[in-house]
Amino acid sequence: MTILLAALLFAQGSQTLIPSSPATDPQIIKIIDEGKNHSHVMDFLHHIAIDIGGRSTGSPELAKGEQWALAQFNRMGCDVHLEHWEDVPGFQRGPVQVAKMVGPLEATFQFSTNVWTQGTNGPVRGQAVVDPTTIEQAKAMAAQLKGAWVLMSYKSSMGGARDRDAKELKDYVDSCGIAGRVYASNNDLVHTHGTYKWKVGDQVVNKRPESHPMDIDVTVRRSDMDRIQRWMGQEPVTLEFNIQNRWLAPIPQYNIVADIKGTEKPDEMVIVGGHFDSWNGPGSEGANDNGTGASVALETARILEATHAKPKRTIRCILWTGEEQGLLGSQAYVKQHVNEMDKISAVIVDDGGTGWHAGYSLTQDMVPLMSDAVSPVNAAFPDMPDKLVITNRFSQEMGSDHDSFLRYAVPAFFTLEGGNIDYNWIWHSQNDRIEYSVPKYLVQSATDAAAVAYSLANADTLLPRTRNVTSDAARGKS
Numbered sequence: 091m092t093i094l095l096a097a098l099l100f101a102q103g104s105q106t107l108i109p110s111s112p113a114t115d116p117q118i119i120k121i122i123d124e125g126k127n128h129s130h131v132m133d134f135l136h137h138i139a140i141d142i143g144g145r146s147t148g149s150p151e152l153a154k155g156e157q158w159a160l161a162q163f164n165r166m167g168c169d170v171h172l173e174h175w176e177d178v179p180g181f182q183r184g185p186v187q188v189a190k191m192v193g194p195l196e197a198t199f200q201f202s203t204n205v206w207t208q209g210t211n212g213p214v215r216g217q218a219v220v221d222p223t224t225i226e227q228a229k230a231m232a233a234q235l236k237g238a239w240v241l242m243s244y245k246s247s248m249g250g251a252r253d254r255d256a257k258e259l260k261d262y263v264d265s266c267g268i269a270g271r272v273y274a275s276n277n278d279l280v281h282t283h284g285t286y287k288w289k290v291g292d293q294v295v296n297k298r299p300e301s302h303p304m305d306i307d308v309t310v311r312r313s314d315m316d317r318i319q320r321w322m323g324q325e326p327v328t329l330e331f332n333i334q335n336r337w338l339a340p341i342p343q344y345n346i347v348a349d350i351k352g353t354e355k356p357d358e359m360v361i362v363g364g365h366f367d368s369w370n371g372p373g374s375e376g377a378n379d380n381g382t383g384a385s386v387a388l389e390t391a392r393i394l395e396a397t398h399a400k401p402k403r404t405i406r407c408i409l410w411t412g413e414e415q416g417l418l419g420s421q422a423y424v425k426q427h428v429n430e431m432d433k434i435s436a437v438i439v440d441d442g443g444t445g446w447h448a449g450y451s452l453t454q455d456m457v458p459l460m461s462d463a464v465s466p467v468n469a470a471f472p473d474m475p476d477k478l479v480i481t482n483r484f485s486q487e488m489g490s491d492h493d494s495f496l497r498y499a500v501p502a503f504f505t506l507e508g509g510n511i512d513y514n515w516i517w518h519s520q521n522d523r524i525e526y527s528v529p530k531y532l533v534q535s536a537t538d539a540a541a542v543a544y545s546l547a548n549a550d551t552l553l554p555r556t557r558n559v560t561s562d563a564a565r566g567k568s
């Protein structure tokens with residue numbers, strides 16, 4: 091029986107419930123004890139963020155991580171395998187990633203280059219020169235531009251350079267033999283992005299080691315650019331960049347799929363997952379986007395196996411890849427598994443950072459099953475409430491892997507995140523590091539995912555299919 095501790099009315103007619111009552115099912119009691127008191131979630135996260143590090147799609151680090159995760163699921167006792175979705179251009183950040191001013195004084199910068207972009211061939215030293223804005227200006231500066239780092243007056247955004255010079259001006263400046271271009275970010279955050287596609291003639295093709303754009307575009311923090319420009323007002327400034335970006339042959343990309351097989355209805359399932367890939371700009375460990383969600387999925391499987399859970403339906407834990415390039419792994423997954431879509435009760439995706447599982451956005455007809463599922467978790471973690479947010483339009487699209495399932499009307503949740511976190515400081519930036527991950531929040535998240543998945547896997551019915559799925563909502567942060 092479910093006790094409602096709180097029921098709040100929200101502005102748009104949505105209602106929030108915090109069902110809470112201690113577990114009575116002996117298996118749920120074991121799951122909550124294991125998750126709350128014997129957690130391994132930070133062990134997983136340490137390995138992912140520190141031992142493996144940034145895991146960009148197409149990187150050897152991601153490939154290494156996939157093998158590690160496969161071994162983890164295997165050791166727990168899951169039935170696990172890799173599912174190939176594409177070969178993408180290989181790209182690796184070498185260990186040397188340095189940006190600095192060497193004169194008139196020495197100072198290092200925080201910076202990034204996009205994935206699948208050209209680095210320097212060793213340290214490249216050159217004078218800082220402000221970008222010419224007309225061809226005439228550029229011609230007058232030709233001698234100065236040779237070997238120079240050109241400071242762009244345009245700001246760069248997370249997508250790289252937001253504005254570009256006209257092609258004629260750009261080509262002329264390139265022909266002068268510049269070292270590269272330096273952009274400033276909007277603030278102290280340096281975002282990393284990038285794509286492995288580019289346009290050759292009229293065709294969009296994959297970049298290749300032997301065929302890719304040769305521009306060197308570096309983004310430094312706003313404060314670093316301000317410092318360069320302050321000094322330039324007084325005397326010549328020399329910059330040095332050593333950016334060991336390596337191009338590799340195409341690397342096969344996989345989703346990792348681990349099952350705890352259902353005892354009565356193995357074809358029906360509950361999915362718990364998150365993306366395993368991350369951006370990998372200098373400084374970033376991909377800890378919170380999405381090492382945390384991947385660790386929660388691994389810990390979910392571990393809790394269930396450690397407590398010898400025998401769910402009636404299959405509980406499937408999935409680590410998708412290619413998420414940051416546009417949900418590529420999960421889109422391939424739903425196509426490869428299209429015949430299973432009607433048999434999925436729920437998909438729980440954790441991709442909102444290190445917060446605790448603070449809620450599920452759902453339709454009224456899902457409340458009874460989900461109340462039963464979250465009640466014992468709320469009783470065990472009363473200071474980290476896991477709410478049911480009732481909306482008339484199912485789920486809020488956040489641009490993560492659950493979107494791929496919403497298109498098939500599968501109840502797919504992007505877990506709401508609770509806690510005192512400034513996720514903007516972290517997301518896709520040089521600050522995505524484990525020092526900002528909060529262990530107690532992740533303990534709750536994994537316990538919640540395991541208990542909710544088990545409860546739904548054993549429920550009398552699948553969650554009702556929503557008729558209110560929308561797929562055209564504005565996409566948010568992924």
Ligand SMILES: [Zn+2]
Nearest residue numbers: 379380441568
């Ligand atoms: Zn993410």
